[in-house]
Amino acid sequence: MPYLAFDLGAESGRAIAGTLREGRLTLEEIYRFPNEPVRVPDGLHWDVLRLFHEMQEGLRRAVARYGTGLKSLAVDTWGVDFGLLGERDVLLANPYHYRDGRTRGLMEEAFKVVPREEIFSHTGIQFMPINSLYQLLAWRQQQPGLLSQARTLLMMPDLFNFFFSGIKASEFTIASTTQMYNPRTGTWATGMLDKLGLPATLLPAINPPGTITGRLLPRVARETGAGEIVVIAPGSHDTASAVAAVPAAGPDYLYISCGTWSLVGVEVREPVINEQTLSLNFTNEGGVGGTFRLLKNVTGLWLVQECRRTWERQGEALSYGELTALAREANPLTTVIDPDHPAFLNPEDMPAAIQGYCRETGQPVPQTKGEIVRCALESLALKYRWVLEKLEDILGKKLEVIHMVGGGTQNELLCRFTASATGRPVVAGPVEATAAGNLLVQAMALEEVESIAEAREIVRHSFALKTYEAVKTGPWEEKYKAFVKLLG
Incomplete structure (x- = not known):
């Protein structure tokens, strides 16, 4: 049943x-x-x-x-x-x-x-x-x-x-x-x-x-x-349900619930409300199993979704797979944006907004579809690293692994970029983390699953997970310095 x-x-x-x-x-x-x-x-x-x-x-x-x-x-x-x-x-x-x-x-x-x-x-x-x-x-x-x-x-x-x-x-x-x-x-x-x-x-x-x-x-x-x-x-x-289905076995991990938004954070037992989290504009949202989700809301694949919609209106209907393939062929680490800049909240033309931001910040302006999408994906990976480092400062410990869940894990290029930008292994999956978490909390409510720990064990046994090894390199280090400077 x-x-x-x-x-x-x-x-x-x-x-x-x-x-x-x-x-x-x-x-x-x-x-x-x-x-x-x-x-x-x-x-x-x-x-x-x-x-x-x-x-x-x-x-x-x-x-x-x-x-x-x-x-x-x-x-x-x-x-x-x-x-x-x-x-x-x-x-x-x-x-x-x-x-x-x-x-x-x-x-x-x-x-x-x-x-x-x-x-x-x-x-x-x-x-x-x-x-x-x-x-x-x-x-x-x-x-x-x-x-x-x-x-x-x-x-x-x-x-x-x-x-x-x-x-x-x-x-x-x-x-x-x-x-x-x-x-x-x-x-x-x-x-x-x-x-x-x-x-x-x-x-x-x-x-x-x-x-x-x-x-x-x-x-x-x-x-x-x-x-x-x-x-x-x-x-x-939806993020609370997704995090409930993160297939983590230990405590020292970062989760990224990746879709239109990217929710990047950790689970804590008590909210962390102090001058540091205020200055970083972090958030304490409720979680499942008596937890809070200390995280940062980051604009996610909305950047790519809106680019795709704009190009479709202009007569070129490309799948996400085709856009990712174009991005894969573009030159790496040329231009970066702050995904959370107000210019990207709801522009009429997302590609033009990305190009305008690059122009205003004195960077090379991406011209092709592949260059624009690659800029968006690399910038997301760099923002994930920024959040990771700030959370490690707050918690006073290293987060050894990144668990990426949700529809965004189907974008293997973003998963690889995240491993390269952060120098952490990325465990991707399940894609349907939100639905899985929703269903498992129902099972907990009906006393057919005992705890969130048991729910996560069920997730580990039920879904195929893919690990992207950490491969942080010099070019990523240099671009991250430029990215941090861009954030001010």
């Missing part, structure tokens, strides 16, 4: 069934659907009702495949975005996309009321204009009438859990991405929110990962044929 994971990323969503047998987890993709934001006059939105329709279709197909034998379902998504419910639980608007520009300048406005240092001391979260805190400030500033009608704020996976079960609650790992949660007290940072004039009464109770939220609403159960199976909150933030 399988579990069912709904894993929603920035480009697509999947319904993935997982069967646990004799210490091995087998995955089967049941249904895949696009996740395309929609721009209308007031901004960029997620098409949340279409997404829920597709998730119900995924559930129907799982029932068609497995009958009524599904044990449970669970949803994970990206962080920071949310929906607002009004009276009678009416969804007041389609949730905004984190790349919408309406939060521009609102971090600085917030700091005038509550200083940056105080916000960090309350939340321990990396400062990014996309954070839920600034999105809620945008609601208050730009749509106060609608905000006054709101009764409940639900993060994206919590909103889908509500659609499935009718239960309004938040899950720890997704709540921790908001910059409105206090990891020291384990509660919402209501005092800080009061100072900013934000309604903390909107925020629901917080449950730990692995909580059985409830059962499918009777209507959903009937329409999908699934029966009233249980709905579980896994590590509802």
Whole structure:
């Protein structure tokens, strides 16, 4: 009898069934659907009702495949975005996309009321204009009438859990991405929110990962044929689920959950909130198994995804494999960028943005598609090294190995670049780490897997892993010096 994971990323969503047998987890993709934001006059939105329709279709197909034998379902998504419910639980608007520009300048406005240092001391979260805190400030500033009608704020996976079960609650790992949660007290940072004039009464109770939220609403159960199976909150933030499936056997490792974003970090038992992590703009997000994820959010393969989309609009449709092949043939270590520069957050033309950044920083300007993609991939590897070194400084120890998980591990060039840039072996896999972590937390909730350690042992026995040996060289050392100088 399988579990069912709904894993929603920035480009697509999947319904993935997982069967646990004799210490091995087998995955089967049941249904895949696009996740395309929609721009209308007031901004960029997620098409949340279409997404829920597709998730119900995924559930129907799982029932068609497995009958009524599904044990449970669970949803994970990206962080920071949310929906607002009004009276009678009416969804007041389609949730905004984190790349919408309406939060521009609102971090600085917030700091005038509550200083940056105080916000960090309350939340321990990396400062990014996309954070839920600034999105809620945008609601208050730009749509106060609608905000006054709101009764409940639900993060994206919590909103889908509500659609499935009718239960309004938040899950720890997704709540921790908001910059409105206090990891020291384990509660919402209501005092800080009061100072900013934000309604903390909107925020629901917080449950730990692995909580059985409830059962499918009777209507959903009937329409999908699934029966009233249980709905579980896994590590509802997709990175929390991915990290739960990191196949590490020891403590001294760095993880990189690599996709549209790259989440680069370590697991710790207590949040690390001090002047050093503040100055480095690191983040303390909730993890599975009583942990926190001390990490840096790094712009990931978004750089390549947007280049590909731009070239497709211009009439050249190339696969990721073809782009990687072009990058492989380009000259190495010619030009680097800071992947997290604001110029790359949501440009209309990513190749032009990369070329413009190189021009403005006095570097050779990449011209061909291969040169542009190679620049992006090498720059990501160098940023991973920068984060690695800063984390080693914070922890006072060497991180001996890098575990790379997620869809980005399919890009072997990026994996090799990471091993070369960092001088650490890179263990790549599993590709479907997020779905695997989601499914294994469901098994933990139903007491069929005892612990996160056992879950990771199951991952090691279930998926093919590939190791890229450390081969740090002189050219990488020289380019890293230039990269650090570029970061200022």
